[in-house]
Amino acid sequence: MIDVQELTKQYAGRTAVNSISFQVEPGEIVGFLGPNGAGKSTTMRILSGYMPATSGRALVAGFDVFHQSIQVRQSVGYMPENAPLYTDMRVKEYLYFRAELKGLSGTAMRRRIGEVMELTGVTDMRKRLIGNLSKGYRQRVALADALVHKPKLLILDEPTNGLDPVQIRHVRDLLRSLKSKHTVLLSTHILHEVEQTCDRVVMIHQGRIRANDTPANLTRQLRSTTLLHLEIDGTGNLAEKLSAIPAVRKATEEELQIHPWRRFTLRVEPDHDVRDEVLDLALKQKWRIREMHLQLPTLEDVFVELSMNAGTPTDIPTHVL
Numbered sequence: 085m086i087d088v089q090e091l092t093k094q095y096a097g098r099t100a101v102n103s104i105s106f107q108v109e110p111g112e113i114v115g116f117l118g119p120n121g122a123g124k125s126t127t128m129r130i131l132s133g134y135m136p137a138t139s140g141r142a143l144v145a146g147f148d149v150f151h152q153s154i155q156v157r158q159s160v161g162y163m164p165e166n167a168p169l170y171t172d173m174r175v176k177e178y179l180y181f182r183a184e185l186k187g188l189s190g191t192a193m194r195r196r197i198g199e200v201m202e203l204t205g206v207t208d209m210r211k212r213l214i215g216n217l218s219k220g221y222r223q224r225v226a227l228a229d230a231l232v233h234k235p236k237l238l239i240l241d242e243p244t245n246g247l248d249p250v251q252i253r254h255v256r257d258l259l260r261s262l263k264s265k266h267t268v269l270l271s272t273h274i275l276h277e278v279e280q281t282c283d284r285v286v287m288i289h290q291g292r293i294r295a296n297d298t299p300a301n302l303t304r305q306l307r308s309t310t311l312l313h314l315e316i317d318g319t320g321n322l323a324e325k326l327s328a329i330p331a332v333r334k335a336t337e338e339e340l341q342i343h344p345w346r347r348f349t350l351r352v353e354p355d356h357d358v359r360d361e362v363l364d365l366a367l368k369q370k371w372r373i374r375e376m377h378l379q380l381p382t383l384e385d386v387f388v389e390l391s392m393n394a395g396t397p398t399d400i401p402t403h404v405l
């Protein structure tokens with residue numbers, strides 16, 4: 085659905101997007117992540133046919149974004165960051181206006197506008213002036229606009245920006261429900277959302293792609309340590325004994341204790357699970373264990389690690405480009 089090859093965008097000498105390449109398959113929901121100024125919005129604008137690139141090649145739904153921008157715009161529903169809406173128009177009136185611009189007409193248009201208002205939860209607001217809507221409802225109107233012409237591909241630039249947790253959940257459910265009918269490229273800073281919604285993640289930093297994998301693979305292969313939390317009833321220097329287990333980098337005894345239970349956190353090499361070794365040791369030492377909880381790195385850890393490793397690609401794990 086998206087095929088980007090060595091795409092570059094320069095603004096007055098500054099390189100915002102630097103020779104990036106990635107693909108998105110039909111039906112995928114792909115999270116496009118990166119810190120502020122990474123080049124996400126620039127890439128999304130180019131893919132939506134709203135801005136030319138400096139060099140490279142990009143195909144969207146089989147159309148070339150440089151030479152077939154009309155067909156590209158027909159295939160894409162683009163929701164820009166802080167989507168500009170006409171604040172003096174009413175919701176329904178605005179959606180009619182946008183649908184006509186996108187080539188819809190007659191009964192089909194009326195039916196479709198009804199559908200997208202239902203889908204995005206703005207039916208009750210249809211007669212309200214956009215200028216009087218809350219931020220959350222404005223975002224929904226922008227999403228309804230992006231969906232109205234039934235695009236094959238949705239490009240959503242921070243659709244949950246400024247929304248409260250309930251509204252965020254609504255958008256997440258909506259995206260999931262769109263999955264069978266649309267392909268989605270989504271940028272967001274809410275990494276928890278990405279873990280729950282996206283099939284794949286493309287991470288960009290300083291204009292370059294730094295990672296491209298499923299959220300699970302990214303977190304699994306992260307170089308950061310895995311944490312193992314333990315509650316043990318035992319006497320003596322347990323931390324020292326736990327530290328001696330191969331692949332345990334460090335065992336720390338926590339201060340908060342509920343006698344006789346002592347709490348420990350083990351920092352373990354990635355891709356190692358030392359729970360069996362801990363149990364063997366406990367049996368040998370006659371310790372009692374009442375909790376053993378593995379804490380895997382989150383997508384947020386991956387994001388932070390990648391952002392901090394910028395400019396040193398050799399430090400980045402093997403799954404990362």
Ligand SMILES: Nc1ncnc2c1ncn2[C@@H]1O[C@H](COP(=O)(O)OP(=O)(O)OP(=O)(O)O)[C@@H](O)[C@H]1O
Pocket residue numbers: 095096098099100118119120121122123124125126127165
């Ligand atoms: N119209 C413009 N003129 C000049 N520089 C620009 C323009 N738009 C963006 N930039 C610069 O290009 C770089 C990438 O910006 P872009 O908006 O694509 O990043 P982003 O990843 O979307 O960031 P954010 O998460 O903050 O929205 C930044 O350094 C930004 O300052």
